Amino acid sequence: MVSLALVYKNRIPRKAFPCWDEPIFKAKFDIALEVKDHLTAVSNMPQISKEKTEHGTTIFKFDTTPLMSSYLIAFAVGEFDYVEGMTKSGIPTRVYMVKGKRDQGLFALEIAIKAIDWYNDWFDLKYPLPKVDLIAVPDFNMGAMENWGLITFREVMLLADPQKSTTRMKIQISLIIAHEIAHFWFGDLVTMKWWSDLWLKEGFAKFMEHVLVHYNYPEYHIWEYFVGNNFVGGFELDSLKASHAIEVEIDNPNELDEIFDNITYAKSSCLNRMLCYYLSEPVFQDGLRRYLKKFQYNNAETIDLWNALSEASGQDIDTMMSSWTKHMGFPLVTVSQTIEPDRRILKLHQSRFMLDGGKDEEGHIWQIPINIITSSHQNEERKFLFNKREQEFVLEGVKPHEWVKLNSGTTGFYRVHYSQDMFQGILQAIENKELKMLDRFGVAEELFALVECGKVQADEFLTLVETCVKAQESDYVVWSALENGLSKLANSLRRHTDSKILECLNKFICNIFEPLAEKLGWEPKEGEGKNYCSSYFFKTYPF
Incomplete structure (x- = not known):
């Protein structure tokens, strides 16, 4: 299969046809492709004609695109299989793949149809193109790309084997599809004026992918996944002196690779979740709807979003959120x-x-x-x-x-x-099983971070571990935070001159984990949760 996705990361559009290849220069595109007779061609818009030539080729012509930035243009040529369906709003939806993998596209098709219908309602703004295609590209050098109407994916990010794919893999696929389809609104319909506001689309797509999966696939417990990946990932990079602000000046598009990181994706999505929680989801949703409707088919800056959210909430969102997005850390x-x-x-x-x-x-x-x-x-x-x-x-x-x-x-x-007295109260709440899971995770994650930076002694963290054992802690996300701290502590002690200290820690760890291992066993048991996917096993890919 031969395919070409015109993506901003590699600045390909100008190599395919002459254009002003910057996000602020939007245009309508008429695309025609001449390919060999045995091949099929697809692009952003539906095919309007197909004409054979005397040279053994076929010319595919596609409908005129809406006003859009050049980096969103895509076309693909090859021998395809596909599965198809229809959204409630009447949008034909297809998942394309190389021949022989048709059954692997069914899960992606289900998610894509749900995502279009759900975003239509949540944003109160209908998807404006007449079709949606998703295509699995062998050897695609990115995770996925939100080309409007023709999303391109690395095969492993789109196709799921009905017999072999794990729940963890299905979670990953559902998030990626939800992320790219969210871009149809944040990025495609409303585009940042310049790459300095890359976060404006990526941070919101990253957040909205979790909101969609939360409402449509509650069995995935997606907010547990979110904190294990995005909070931890954002904190790790942003706690360094070498971090950068979310709103960062980009003088040349070649600098873009430098900000495809956990600041633009993970931290930005965490700030969106924080703001949504602070304002309440209905108010946050109202602000996003105002923003999208005002700037549809146009370009926007961060201040435009803050103004829309200020109108919806009656609060000074610009002053509040600029303190987060314009400064590192x-x-x-x-x-x-x-x-x-x-x-x-x-x-x-x-x-x-x-x-x-x-x-x-x-x-x-x-x-x-x-x-x-x-x-x-x-x-x-x-x-x-x-x-x-x-x-x-x-x-x-x-x-x-x-x-x-x-x-x-x-x-x-x-x-x-x-303070020490407040921490003792929280330990008691954990032992009495009064704190909810996300709160227990937060306590465990931040306590070891305080150990790492020298503000808390390591024995306080070990006390927390013992308290969780007494409380018969059974949640995976909490144990992943505890295990992460214990691993880092053990790695530090391996460099210690006194081997007895490491020996004592190893015995402590064995005493902690042996009863847990015996309880869980190696084989899955009836009633055990099989849906959770944690950062310990799956690192977020910047799409």
């Missing part, structure tokens, strides 16, 4: 408490989290959405906007014996360093 919130008979006074301090334990010379201040739960109000969050270096917040109706936890649900892109 993320905050560490240090919190202590004063306990009074019927209320709790929290004192918060913010600074940049630095993995090497150093100080941030810039001294930036973030506007941080703080959401708090207590033992008596676990389903009734208190929300504050923390926008100073230090600030006090008063929680009324909190008894002296109650624990208090920040960043409920691990929705905010920040880490928390608790």
Whole structure:
């Protein structure tokens, strides 16, 4: 099979035909392809004619595209099989592949049809093209590419063997398809003016892929997957001095490769989730709908999105979110408490989290959405906007014996360093099985990060591990965070001159994991969850 996807990453459009190959220069395209008689050609739009020539070739002509950027043009030529279906809105949908793999396209077809219909409703804006094609390309050098109406995929990112593909692989495929189809709105219909706002489409597609899968495939527990991949991936890169801001100047398109990373994808999607949670999904959704309808078939900048969300929420979203997108790094919130008979006074301090334990010379201040739960109000969050270096917040109706936890649900892109008395309360909540899974994961992930940067002693983390064992912790995502910390600790001790210390740690680890291994066994058991896919086994691919 011969195929050509005109993708922005490799700047191919100008090699195929003369064009102003920049996102702001949109045009309508009429495409015709002359190919050998035994081959088929597909492109962004439906075929309108097919004419044989006297030279043993066929000319395929396609309908005129809508107004679009050149990097979204695609065409493919080859000997294809396909499976097809129809969306509720009447859009013919096909999945193309090389001959002999037709049955492997059925799962992708199901997801694509669901995605078109669901996004139509969620964005309140119908997919404007008359068809949707997805094509599996052998040896495709990217994961996938959102060419409008003809999405190109690496084979393994689209095709699923009904008999052999694992649930983990199906999760990956569902996310990738949801991601690329989200681009039909974020990227194709509304395009960034310049590559400096690459995050404007990638961060939203990355977030929306999880929203779609959450609503359509709840058995995948996709937010567990999200925190294990996007939070961890975003934190790891953004805690380094060599990180970069989300909104970063691009002087030449050749610099684009430098920002196809976990800042543009993982961190951006985490900030979208944080903002959605802070505003509420209906308000966030209203803002996105305003943005898409105002700038459809046009180009936009980050400020245009903030303005739309400000209109929907009545809040100054530009000031709030620019503190995140225009600066590298993320905050560490240090919190202590004063306990009074019927209320709790929290004192918060913010600074940049630095993995090497150093100080941030810039001294930036973030506007941080703080959401708090207590033992008596676990389903009734208190929300504050923390926008100073230090600030006090008063929680009324909190008894002296109650624990208090920040960043409920691990929705905010920040880490928390608790005072010792507050941390003991959280340990007790874990032992009593009062904290939900995403909160337990957040505590485990951020605690070892504090060990790494030298703010917390390693024995505190080991105490947390022991507490999880006492509580009979059984959730995989929590254990992945605990295991990650133990592995890093063991790797550090391997370089220690005293081998007895490592020996003691190894015995501790064996005592921790042996009962768990015996309980789980090697073979799957009835009733065990088979759907979770964690960052430990599957790293997010930047699509």
